[in-house]
Amino acid sequence: MTSHPHPRPEILRYTAFSTDPAGGNPAGVVLDATGLDDAAQLAIAAELGYSETAFLTAPPEGLGGEPGRAFTVRYFSPQAEVPFCGHATVATAIAFAERHGPGDLLLATRAGTVPVTVAEEGGALRATLTSVEPAVLDVGDDDIDEALRALGWQRSELDPAFPPRIAYAGARHLVLAASARSRLAELSYDFDRLAAFMRTLDLTTLQLVWRESGTVFHVRDPFPVGGVVEDPATGAAAAAFGAYARELGIVAADAVLTLRQGADMGRPGELTVTLRADDARVRVSGTGARIPESS
Incomplete structure:
Protein backbone atom coordinates (compact mmCIF):
# COMPACT_ATOMS: atom_id res chain seq x y z
CA MET A 1 0.00 0.00 0.00
CA GLU A 121 -6.14 48.05 20.45
CA GLY A 122 -6.31 51.23 18.41
CA GLY A 123 -7.06 49.38 15.21
CA ALA A 124 -4.15 46.94 15.59
CA LEU A 125 -4.03 43.45 17.03
CA ARG A 126 -1.83 43.01 20.11
CA ALA A 127 -0.85 39.61 21.47
CA THR A 128 0.11 39.01 25.10
CA LEU A 129 1.79 35.77 26.13
CA THR A 130 2.18 34.56 29.70
CA SER A 131 5.49 32.83 30.31
CA VAL A 132 6.11 29.60 32.12
CA GLU A 133 7.44 29.88 35.69
CA PRO A 134 10.69 31.84 35.43
CA ALA A 135 14.02 31.33 37.21
CA VAL A 136 17.12 33.45 37.74
CA LEU A 137 20.41 31.58 38.20
CA ASP A 138 23.95 32.53 39.17
CA VAL A 139 26.70 32.30 36.58
CA GLY A 140 30.38 31.71 37.32
CA ASP A 141 33.12 34.29 36.82
CA ASP A 142 34.92 32.06 34.32
CA ASP A 143 31.79 31.83 32.22
CA ILE A 144 31.25 35.59 32.36
CA ASP A 145 34.86 36.15 31.28
CA GLU A 146 34.49 33.78 28.31
CA ALA A 147 31.27 35.48 27.21
CA LEU A 148 32.98 38.88 27.39
CA ARG A 149 36.00 37.63 25.44
CA ALA A 150 33.74 36.25 22.70
CA LEU A 151 31.86 39.57 22.57
CA GLY A 152 35.02 41.67 22.67
CA TRP A 153 33.73 43.47 25.77
CA GLN A 154 35.68 44.53 28.87
CA ARG A 155 34.39 44.00 32.41
CA SER A 156 34.83 47.75 32.95
CA GLU A 157 32.12 48.33 30.31
CA LEU A 158 29.47 46.47 32.33
CA ASP A 159 26.88 48.30 34.43
CA PRO A 160 27.54 47.32 38.06
CA ALA A 161 23.83 47.77 38.88
CA PHE A 162 23.05 44.72 36.70
CA PRO A 163 25.01 41.66 37.87
CA PRO A 164 25.32 38.96 35.20
CA ARG A 165 22.81 36.15 35.63
CA ILE A 166 21.21 33.40 33.57
CA ALA A 167 17.50 34.14 33.31
CA TYR A 168 14.86 31.65 32.21
CA ALA A 169 11.22 32.02 31.20
CA GLY A 170 10.98 29.18 28.70
CA ALA A 171 14.55 29.41 27.39
CA ARG A 172 17.87 30.31 29.01
CA HIS A 173 19.52 33.70 28.38
CA LEU A 174 22.66 35.27 29.83
CA VAL A 175 21.90 38.85 30.89
CA LEU A 176 24.80 41.29 30.48
CA ALA A 177 24.27 45.04 30.89
CA ALA A 178 26.41 47.72 29.27
CA SER A 179 27.01 51.00 31.09
CA ALA A 180 26.86 53.00 27.83
CA ARG A 181 24.52 52.94 24.85
CA SER A 182 27.54 53.17 22.55
CA ARG A 183 28.83 49.81 23.82
CA LEU A 184 25.50 48.22 22.96
CA ALA A 185 25.49 49.89 19.53
CA GLU A 186 28.83 48.35 18.52
CA LEU A 187 28.09 44.63 18.31
CA SER A 188 30.84 42.69 16.56
CA TYR A 189 31.61 39.31 18.06
CA ASP A 190 33.34 35.99 17.43
CA PHE A 191 30.42 33.95 16.07
CA ASP A 192 31.89 30.46 16.49
CA ARG A 193 33.44 31.18 19.89
CA LEU A 194 30.23 32.64 21.30
CA ALA A 195 28.16 29.77 19.86
CA ALA A 196 30.45 27.19 21.48
CA PHE A 197 30.29 29.00 24.82
CA MET A 198 26.50 29.26 24.69
CA ARG A 199 26.13 25.55 24.02
CA THR A 200 28.06 24.73 27.20
CA LEU A 201 25.45 26.63 29.25
CA ASP A 202 22.42 25.72 27.07
CA LEU A 203 21.79 29.39 26.28
CA THR A 204 19.36 30.45 23.56
CA THR A 205 20.54 34.08 23.30
CA LEU A 206 22.56 36.63 25.19
CA GLN A 207 20.34 39.44 26.48
CA LEU A 208 22.53 42.53 26.17
CA VAL A 209 20.96 45.49 27.95
CA TRP A 210 21.36 49.23 28.39
CA ARG A 211 19.04 51.12 30.72
CA GLU A 212 17.63 54.37 29.32
CA SER A 213 15.32 55.19 32.25
CA GLY A 214 13.51 53.55 35.15
CA THR A 215 11.37 51.31 32.95
CA VAL A 216 12.85 51.71 29.43
CA PHE A 217 15.65 49.44 28.25
CA HIS A 218 17.47 48.92 24.97
CA VAL A 219 18.39 45.30 24.25
CA ARG A 220 20.26 43.24 21.66
CA ASP A 221 20.34 39.45 21.35
CA PRO A 222 23.16 37.56 19.65
CA PHE A 223 21.80 34.17 18.51
CA PRO A 224 24.69 32.21 16.96
CA VAL A 225 23.39 28.87 18.30
CA GLY A 226 20.42 29.33 15.96
CA GLY A 227 22.66 30.15 13.02
CA VAL A 228 21.65 33.82 13.22
CA VAL A 229 24.04 36.66 14.08
CA GLU A 230 21.37 38.65 15.90
CA ASP A 231 17.69 38.33 16.75
CA PRO A 232 15.78 41.59 16.10
CA ALA A 233 13.08 41.26 18.82
CA THR A 234 13.26 38.43 21.34
CA GLY A 235 10.11 37.71 23.34
CA ALA A 236 11.52 34.81 25.35
CA ALA A 237 14.51 36.90 26.40
CA ALA A 238 12.20 39.82 27.26
CA ALA A 239 10.23 37.55 29.60
CA ALA A 240 13.45 36.24 31.15
CA PHE A 241 14.75 39.81 31.58
CA GLY A 242 11.54 40.84 33.32
CA ALA A 243 12.01 38.02 35.83
CA TYR A 244 15.67 39.00 36.28
CA ALA A 245 14.91 42.71 36.83
CA ARG A 246 12.24 41.90 39.40
CA GLU A 247 14.31 39.28 41.22
CA LEU A 248 17.26 41.66 41.60
CA GLY A 249 15.09 44.59 42.66
CA ILE A 250 16.03 46.64 39.60
CA VAL A 251 12.33 47.33 39.00
CA ALA A 252 9.24 47.12 41.19
CA ALA A 253 7.37 43.84 41.65
CA ASP A 254 4.45 45.50 39.85
CA ALA A 255 5.87 47.15 36.74
CA VAL A 256 5.43 47.69 33.03
CA LEU A 257 8.74 47.75 31.15
CA THR A 258 9.43 48.87 27.59
CA LEU A 259 12.20 47.03 25.74
CA ARG A 260 13.43 48.59 22.51
CA GLN A 261 15.22 46.20 20.21
CA GLY A 262 16.26 45.98 16.57
CA ALA A 263 17.01 49.67 15.93
CA ASP A 264 20.73 48.98 15.53
CA MET A 265 19.83 46.41 12.84
CA GLY A 266 17.41 48.71 11.04
CA ARG A 267 14.41 46.67 12.25
CA PRO A 268 13.07 48.62 15.25
CA GLY A 269 10.57 46.89 17.49
CA GLU A 270 9.03 47.38 20.91
CA LEU A 271 8.29 44.74 23.52
CA THR A 272 6.12 45.40 26.55
CA VAL A 273 6.92 43.38 29.68
CA THR A 274 4.36 43.33 32.49
CA LEU A 275 5.26 42.15 35.98
CA ARG A 276 2.69 41.40 38.68
CA ALA A 277 3.48 41.13 42.37
CA ASP A 278 0.89 38.34 42.75
CA ASP A 279 2.14 36.17 39.85
CA ALA A 280 5.70 34.97 39.23
CA ARG A 281 5.01 34.51 35.53
CA VAL A 282 5.90 37.32 33.14
CA ARG A 283 3.68 38.77 30.41
CA VAL A 284 5.15 39.94 27.13
CA SER A 285 3.04 41.76 24.56
CA GLY A 286 3.45 43.27 21.14
CA THR A 287 1.86 43.97 17.81
CA GLY A 288 2.55 42.24 14.52
CA ALA A 289 2.06 42.45 10.78
CA ARG A 290 1.98 40.14 7.79
CA ILE A 291 5.05 40.40 5.59
CA PRO A 292 4.09 40.78 1.90
CA GLU A 293 5.19 37.83 -0.21
CA SER A 294 7.21 40.08 -2.53
CA SER A 295 9.44 41.45 0.23
Missing part, protein backbone atom coordinates in the same frame (compact mmCIF):
# COMPACT_ATOMS: atom_id res chain seq x y z
CA THR A 2 1.47 3.33 -1.07
CA SER A 3 1.45 6.17 1.41
CA HIS A 4 0.85 9.62 0.05
CA PRO A 5 2.91 12.51 1.39
CA HIS A 6 1.01 15.35 2.98
CA PRO A 7 0.68 18.40 0.72
CA ARG A 8 3.03 21.27 1.50
CA PRO A 9 1.37 23.40 4.19
CA GLU A 10 0.65 27.10 3.88
CA ILE A 11 3.69 28.96 5.20
CA LEU A 12 2.93 32.46 6.46
CA ARG A 13 5.45 35.20 7.19
CA TYR A 14 4.74 37.67 9.97
CA THR A 15 6.77 40.18 11.91
CA ALA A 16 6.32 40.52 15.66
CA PHE A 17 6.68 43.56 17.94
CA SER A 18 6.05 46.06 15.14
CA THR A 19 3.11 47.06 12.94
CA ASP A 20 5.60 47.72 10.12
CA PRO A 21 6.51 44.60 8.12
CA ALA A 22 10.04 46.03 7.81
CA GLY A 23 10.40 46.34 11.61
CA GLY A 24 10.33 43.91 14.49
CA ASN A 25 11.34 40.28 14.19
CA PRO A 26 10.12 38.18 11.26
CA ALA A 27 8.91 34.63 11.91
CA GLY A 28 7.55 31.81 9.85
CA VAL A 29 4.11 30.57 10.88
CA VAL A 30 2.55 27.25 9.89
CA LEU A 31 -0.97 27.17 11.35
CA ASP A 32 -1.48 23.53 10.31
CA ALA A 33 1.68 21.45 10.47
CA THR A 34 -0.17 18.12 10.56
CA GLY A 35 1.99 15.38 9.07
CA LEU A 36 5.25 17.32 9.10
CA ASP A 37 8.06 15.42 10.82
CA ASP A 38 11.06 17.04 12.51
CA ALA A 39 13.14 17.02 9.34
CA ALA A 40 10.38 18.69 7.32
CA GLN A 41 9.88 21.38 9.95
CA LEU A 42 13.61 22.06 10.15
CA ALA A 43 13.82 22.22 6.36
CA ILE A 44 11.01 24.82 6.20
CA ALA A 45 12.69 26.88 8.94
CA ALA A 46 16.02 26.72 7.11
CA GLU A 47 14.39 27.66 3.79
CA LEU A 48 12.74 30.73 5.34
CA GLY A 49 15.93 31.70 7.13
CA TYR A 50 14.17 33.55 9.92
CA SER A 51 15.43 33.12 13.48
CA GLU A 52 12.38 30.92 14.20
CA THR A 53 9.37 29.34 12.54
CA ALA A 54 6.39 28.10 14.59
CA PHE A 55 4.43 24.96 13.71
CA LEU A 56 0.95 24.25 15.14
CA THR A 57 -0.56 20.79 15.47
CA ALA A 58 -3.35 19.23 17.53
CA PRO A 59 -3.13 19.78 21.31
CA PRO A 60 -2.09 17.02 23.69
CA GLU A 61 -4.78 15.22 25.66
CA GLY A 62 -5.98 17.20 28.65
CA LEU A 63 -4.48 20.57 27.66
CA GLY A 64 -7.79 22.37 28.04
CA GLY A 65 -8.54 25.71 26.46
CA GLU A 66 -11.30 26.61 24.03
CA PRO A 67 -12.06 24.05 21.31
CA GLY A 68 -10.21 25.01 18.15
CA ARG A 69 -8.02 27.47 20.05
CA ALA A 70 -5.61 25.08 21.79
CA PHE A 71 -2.56 23.64 20.04
CA THR A 72 0.80 21.99 20.34
CA VAL A 73 3.49 24.37 19.05
CA ARG A 74 7.08 23.66 18.12
CA TYR A 75 9.71 26.21 17.18
CA PHE A 76 12.61 25.66 14.80
CA SER A 77 15.52 27.95 14.00
CA PRO A 78 17.36 27.30 10.72
CA GLN A 79 19.66 24.92 12.60
CA ALA A 80 17.80 23.45 15.57
CA GLU A 81 14.59 23.17 17.54
CA VAL A 82 14.23 25.60 20.47
CA PRO A 83 11.97 24.99 23.49
CA PHE A 84 10.20 28.34 23.35
CA CYS A 85 10.18 31.44 21.16
CA GLY A 86 8.34 34.60 22.14
CA HIS A 87 8.32 36.49 18.85
CA ALA A 88 7.12 33.48 16.87
CA THR A 89 4.38 33.00 19.49
CA VAL A 90 3.22 36.60 19.03
CA ALA A 91 3.41 36.26 15.24
CA THR A 92 1.43 32.99 15.35
CA ALA A 93 -1.26 34.44 17.63
CA ILE A 94 -1.75 37.47 15.38
CA ALA A 95 -1.82 35.33 12.24
CA PHE A 96 -4.43 33.08 13.88
CA ALA A 97 -6.50 36.05 15.11
CA GLU A 98 -6.59 37.60 11.64
CA ARG A 99 -8.24 34.41 10.39
CA HIS A 100 -10.35 33.38 13.39
CA GLY A 101 -10.81 36.52 15.45
CA PRO A 102 -9.16 37.83 18.62
CA GLY A 103 -9.44 35.98 21.92
CA ASP A 104 -7.52 33.40 23.90
CA LEU A 105 -5.17 30.68 22.70
CA LEU A 106 -3.55 27.94 24.76
CA LEU A 107 -0.23 26.60 23.50
CA ALA A 108 1.59 23.48 24.65
CA THR A 109 5.30 24.20 24.15
CA ARG A 110 8.29 22.03 25.04
CA ALA A 111 8.91 24.46 27.92
CA GLY A 112 5.35 24.22 29.27
CA THR A 113 1.88 25.64 28.74
CA VAL A 114 1.76 29.22 27.43
CA PRO A 115 -1.56 31.12 27.35
CA VAL A 116 -1.83 33.91 24.77
CA THR A 117 -4.51 36.59 24.49
CA VAL A 118 -5.06 38.67 21.36
CA ALA A 119 -7.04 41.91 21.56
CA GLU A 120 -7.64 44.79 19.19
Whole structure:
Protein backbone atom coordinates (compact mmCIF):
# COMPACT_ATOMS: atom_id res chain seq x y z
CA MET A 1 0.00 0.00 0.00
CA THR A 2 1.47 3.33 -1.07
CA SER A 3 1.45 6.17 1.41
CA HIS A 4 0.85 9.62 0.05
CA PRO A 5 2.91 12.51 1.39
CA HIS A 6 1.01 15.35 2.98
CA PRO A 7 0.68 18.40 0.72
CA ARG A 8 3.03 21.27 1.50
CA PRO A 9 1.37 23.40 4.19
CA GLU A 10 0.65 27.10 3.88
CA ILE A 11 3.69 28.96 5.20
CA LEU A 12 2.93 32.46 6.46
CA ARG A 13 5.45 35.20 7.19
CA TYR A 14 4.74 37.67 9.97
CA THR A 15 6.77 40.18 11.91
CA ALA A 16 6.32 40.52 15.66
CA PHE A 17 6.68 43.56 17.94
CA SER A 18 6.05 46.06 15.14
CA THR A 19 3.11 47.06 12.94
CA ASP A 20 5.60 47.72 10.12
CA PRO A 21 6.51 44.60 8.12
CA ALA A 22 10.04 46.03 7.81
CA GLY A 23 10.40 46.34 11.61
CA GLY A 24 10.33 43.91 14.49
CA ASN A 25 11.34 40.28 14.19
CA PRO A 26 10.12 38.18 11.26
CA ALA A 27 8.91 34.63 11.91
CA GLY A 28 7.55 31.81 9.85
CA VAL A 29 4.11 30.57 10.88
CA VAL A 30 2.55 27.25 9.89
CA LEU A 31 -0.97 27.17 11.35
CA ASP A 32 -1.48 23.53 10.31
CA ALA A 33 1.68 21.45 10.47
CA THR A 34 -0.17 18.12 10.56
CA GLY A 35 1.99 15.38 9.07
CA LEU A 36 5.25 17.32 9.10
CA ASP A 37 8.06 15.42 10.82
CA ASP A 38 11.06 17.04 12.51
CA ALA A 39 13.14 17.02 9.34
CA ALA A 40 10.38 18.69 7.32
CA GLN A 41 9.88 21.38 9.95
CA LEU A 42 13.61 22.06 10.15
CA ALA A 43 13.82 22.22 6.36
CA ILE A 44 11.01 24.82 6.20
CA ALA A 45 12.69 26.88 8.94
CA ALA A 46 16.02 26.72 7.11
CA GLU A 47 14.39 27.66 3.79
CA LEU A 48 12.74 30.73 5.34
CA GLY A 49 15.93 31.70 7.13
CA TYR A 50 14.17 33.55 9.92
CA SER A 51 15.43 33.12 13.48
CA GLU A 52 12.38 30.92 14.20
CA THR A 53 9.37 29.34 12.54
CA ALA A 54 6.39 28.10 14.59
CA PHE A 55 4.43 24.96 13.71
CA LEU A 56 0.95 24.25 15.14
CA THR A 57 -0.56 20.79 15.47
CA ALA A 58 -3.35 19.23 17.53
CA PRO A 59 -3.13 19.78 21.31
CA PRO A 60 -2.09 17.02 23.69
CA GLU A 61 -4.78 15.22 25.66
CA GLY A 62 -5.98 17.20 28.65
CA LEU A 63 -4.48 20.57 27.66
CA GLY A 64 -7.79 22.37 28.04
CA GLY A 65 -8.54 25.71 26.46
CA GLU A 66 -11.30 26.61 24.03
CA PRO A 67 -12.06 24.05 21.31
CA GLY A 68 -10.21 25.01 18.15
CA ARG A 69 -8.02 27.47 20.05
CA ALA A 70 -5.61 25.08 21.79
CA PHE A 71 -2.56 23.64 20.04
CA THR A 72 0.80 21.99 20.34
CA VAL A 73 3.49 24.37 19.05
CA ARG A 74 7.08 23.66 18.12
CA TYR A 75 9.71 26.21 17.18
CA PHE A 76 12.61 25.66 14.80
CA SER A 77 15.52 27.95 14.00
CA PRO A 78 17.36 27.30 10.72
CA GLN A 79 19.66 24.92 12.60
CA ALA A 80 17.80 23.45 15.57
CA GLU A 81 14.59 23.17 17.54
CA VAL A 82 14.23 25.60 20.47
CA PRO A 83 11.97 24.99 23.49
CA PHE A 84 10.20 28.34 23.35
CA CYS A 85 10.18 31.44 21.16
CA GLY A 86 8.34 34.60 22.14
CA HIS A 87 8.32 36.49 18.85
CA ALA A 88 7.12 33.48 16.87
CA THR A 89 4.38 33.00 19.49
CA VAL A 90 3.22 36.60 19.03
CA ALA A 91 3.41 36.26 15.24
CA THR A 92 1.43 32.99 15.35
CA ALA A 93 -1.26 34.44 17.63
CA ILE A 94 -1.75 37.47 15.38
CA ALA A 95 -1.82 35.33 12.24
CA PHE A 96 -4.43 33.08 13.88
CA ALA A 97 -6.50 36.05 15.11
CA GLU A 98 -6.59 37.60 11.64
CA ARG A 99 -8.24 34.41 10.39
CA HIS A 100 -10.35 33.38 13.39
CA GLY A 101 -10.81 36.52 15.45
CA PRO A 102 -9.16 37.83 18.62
CA GLY A 103 -9.44 35.98 21.92
CA ASP A 104 -7.52 33.40 23.90
CA LEU A 105 -5.17 30.68 22.70
CA LEU A 106 -3.55 27.94 24.76
CA LEU A 107 -0.23 26.60 23.50
CA ALA A 108 1.59 23.48 24.65
CA THR A 109 5.30 24.20 24.15
CA ARG A 110 8.29 22.03 25.04
CA ALA A 111 8.91 24.46 27.92
CA GLY A 112 5.35 24.22 29.27
CA THR A 113 1.88 25.64 28.74
CA VAL A 114 1.76 29.22 27.43
CA PRO A 115 -1.56 31.12 27.35
CA VAL A 116 -1.83 33.91 24.77
CA THR A 117 -4.51 36.59 24.49
CA VAL A 118 -5.06 38.67 21.36
CA ALA A 119 -7.04 41.91 21.56
CA GLU A 120 -7.64 44.79 19.19
CA GLU A 121 -6.14 48.05 20.45
CA GLY A 122 -6.31 51.23 18.41
CA GLY A 123 -7.06 49.38 15.21
CA ALA A 124 -4.15 46.94 15.59
CA LEU A 125 -4.03 43.45 17.03
CA ARG A 126 -1.83 43.01 20.11
CA ALA A 127 -0.85 39.61 21.47
CA THR A 128 0.11 39.01 25.10
CA LEU A 129 1.79 35.77 26.13
CA THR A 130 2.18 34.56 29.70
CA SER A 131 5.49 32.83 30.31
CA VAL A 132 6.11 29.60 32.12
CA GLU A 133 7.44 29.88 35.69
CA PRO A 134 10.69 31.84 35.43
CA ALA A 135 14.02 31.33 37.21
CA VAL A 136 17.12 33.45 37.74
CA LEU A 137 20.41 31.58 38.20
CA ASP A 138 23.95 32.53 39.17
CA VAL A 139 26.70 32.30 36.58
CA GLY A 140 30.38 31.71 37.32
CA ASP A 141 33.12 34.29 36.82
CA ASP A 142 34.92 32.06 34.32
CA ASP A 143 31.79 31.83 32.22
CA ILE A 144 31.25 35.59 32.36
CA ASP A 145 34.86 36.15 31.28
CA GLU A 146 34.49 33.78 28.31
CA ALA A 147 31.27 35.48 27.21
CA LEU A 148 32.98 38.88 27.39
CA ARG A 149 36.00 37.63 25.44
CA ALA A 150 33.74 36.25 22.70
CA LEU A 151 31.86 39.57 22.57
CA GLY A 152 35.02 41.67 22.67
CA TRP A 153 33.73 43.47 25.77
CA GLN A 154 35.68 44.53 28.87
CA ARG A 155 34.39 44.00 32.41
CA SER A 156 34.83 47.75 32.95
CA GLU A 157 32.12 48.33 30.31
CA LEU A 158 29.47 46.47 32.33
CA ASP A 159 26.88 48.30 34.43
CA PRO A 160 27.54 47.32 38.06
CA ALA A 161 23.83 47.77 38.88
CA PHE A 162 23.05 44.72 36.70
CA PRO A 163 25.01 41.66 37.87
CA PRO A 164 25.32 38.96 35.20
CA ARG A 165 22.81 36.15 35.63
CA ILE A 166 21.21 33.40 33.57
CA ALA A 167 17.50 34.14 33.31
CA TYR A 168 14.86 31.65 32.21
CA ALA A 169 11.22 32.02 31.20
CA GLY A 170 10.98 29.18 28.70
CA ALA A 171 14.55 29.41 27.39
CA ARG A 172 17.87 30.31 29.01
CA HIS A 173 19.52 33.70 28.38
CA LEU A 174 22.66 35.27 29.83
CA VAL A 175 21.90 38.85 30.89
CA LEU A 176 24.80 41.29 30.48
CA ALA A 177 24.27 45.04 30.89
CA ALA A 178 26.41 47.72 29.27
CA SER A 179 27.01 51.00 31.09
CA ALA A 180 26.86 53.00 27.83
CA ARG A 181 24.52 52.94 24.85
CA SER A 182 27.54 53.17 22.55
CA ARG A 183 28.83 49.81 23.82
CA LEU A 184 25.50 48.22 22.96
CA ALA A 185 25.49 49.89 19.53
CA GLU A 186 28.83 48.35 18.52
CA LEU A 187 28.09 44.63 18.31
CA SER A 188 30.84 42.69 16.56
CA TYR A 189 31.61 39.31 18.06
CA ASP A 190 33.34 35.99 17.43
CA PHE A 191 30.42 33.95 16.07
CA ASP A 192 31.89 30.46 16.49
CA ARG A 193 33.44 31.18 19.89
CA LEU A 194 30.23 32.64 21.30
CA ALA A 195 28.16 29.77 19.86
CA ALA A 196 30.45 27.19 21.48
CA PHE A 197 30.29 29.00 24.82
CA MET A 198 26.50 29.26 24.69
CA ARG A 199 26.13 25.55 24.02
CA THR A 200 28.06 24.73 27.20
CA LEU A 201 25.45 26.63 29.25
CA ASP A 202 22.42 25.72 27.07
CA LEU A 203 21.79 29.39 26.28
CA THR A 204 19.36 30.45 23.56
CA THR A 205 20.54 34.08 23.30
CA LEU A 206 22.56 36.63 25.19
CA GLN A 207 20.34 39.44 26.48
CA LEU A 208 22.53 42.53 26.17
CA VAL A 209 20.96 45.49 27.95
CA TRP A 210 21.36 49.23 28.39
CA ARG A 211 19.04 51.12 30.72
CA GLU A 212 17.63 54.37 29.32
CA SER A 213 15.32 55.19 32.25
CA GLY A 214 13.51 53.55 35.15
CA THR A 215 11.37 51.31 32.95
CA VAL A 216 12.85 51.71 29.43
CA PHE A 217 15.65 49.44 28.25
CA HIS A 218 17.47 48.92 24.97
CA VAL A 219 18.39 45.30 24.25
CA ARG A 220 20.26 43.24 21.66
CA ASP A 221 20.34 39.45 21.35
CA PRO A 222 23.16 37.56 19.65
CA PHE A 223 21.80 34.17 18.51
CA PRO A 224 24.69 32.21 16.96
CA VAL A 225 23.39 28.87 18.30
CA GLY A 226 20.42 29.33 15.96
CA GLY A 227 22.66 30.15 13.02
CA VAL A 228 21.65 33.82 13.22
CA VAL A 229 24.04 36.66 14.08
CA GLU A 230 21.37 38.65 15.90
CA ASP A 231 17.69 38.33 16.75
CA PRO A 232 15.78 41.59 16.10
CA ALA A 233 13.08 41.26 18.82
CA THR A 234 13.26 38.43 21.34
CA GLY A 235 10.11 37.71 23.34
CA ALA A 236 11.52 34.81 25.35
CA ALA A 237 14.51 36.90 26.40
CA ALA A 238 12.20 39.82 27.26
CA ALA A 239 10.23 37.55 29.60
CA ALA A 240 13.45 36.24 31.15
CA PHE A 241 14.75 39.81 31.58
CA GLY A 242 11.54 40.84 33.32
CA ALA A 243 12.01 38.02 35.83
CA TYR A 244 15.67 39.00 36.28
CA ALA A 245 14.91 42.71 36.83
CA ARG A 246 12.24 41.90 39.40
CA GLU A 247 14.31 39.28 41.22
CA LEU A 248 17.26 41.66 41.60
CA GLY A 249 15.09 44.59 42.66
CA ILE A 250 16.03 46.64 39.60
CA VAL A 251 12.33 47.33 39.00
CA ALA A 252 9.24 47.12 41.19
CA ALA A 253 7.37 43.84 41.65
CA ASP A 254 4.45 45.50 39.85
CA ALA A 255 5.87 47.15 36.74
CA VAL A 256 5.43 47.69 33.03
CA LEU A 257 8.74 47.75 31.15
CA THR A 258 9.43 48.87 27.59
CA LEU A 259 12.20 47.03 25.74
CA ARG A 260 13.43 48.59 22.51
CA GLN A 261 15.22 46.20 20.21
CA GLY A 262 16.26 45.98 16.57
CA ALA A 263 17.01 49.67 15.93
CA ASP A 264 20.73 48.98 15.53
CA MET A 265 19.83 46.41 12.84
CA GLY A 266 17.41 48.71 11.04
CA ARG A 267 14.41 46.67 12.25
CA PRO A 268 13.07 48.62 15.25
CA GLY A 269 10.57 46.89 17.49
CA GLU A 270 9.03 47.38 20.91
CA LEU A 271 8.29 44.74 23.52
CA THR A 272 6.12 45.40 26.55
CA VAL A 273 6.92 43.38 29.68
CA THR A 274 4.36 43.33 32.49
CA LEU A 275 5.26 42.15 35.98
CA ARG A 276 2.69 41.40 38.68
CA ALA A 277 3.48 41.13 42.37
CA ASP A 278 0.89 38.34 42.75
CA ASP A 279 2.14 36.17 39.85
CA ALA A 280 5.70 34.97 39.23
CA ARG A 281 5.01 34.51 35.53
CA VAL A 282 5.90 37.32 33.14
CA ARG A 283 3.68 38.77 30.41
CA VAL A 284 5.15 39.94 27.13
CA SER A 285 3.04 41.76 24.56
CA GLY A 286 3.45 43.27 21.14
CA THR A 287 1.86 43.97 17.81
CA GLY A 288 2.55 42.24 14.52
CA ALA A 289 2.06 42.45 10.78
CA ARG A 290 1.98 40.14 7.79
CA ILE A 291 5.05 40.40 5.59
CA PRO A 292 4.09 40.78 1.90
CA GLU A 293 5.19 37.83 -0.21
CA SER A 294 7.21 40.08 -2.53
CA SER A 295 9.44 41.45 0.23
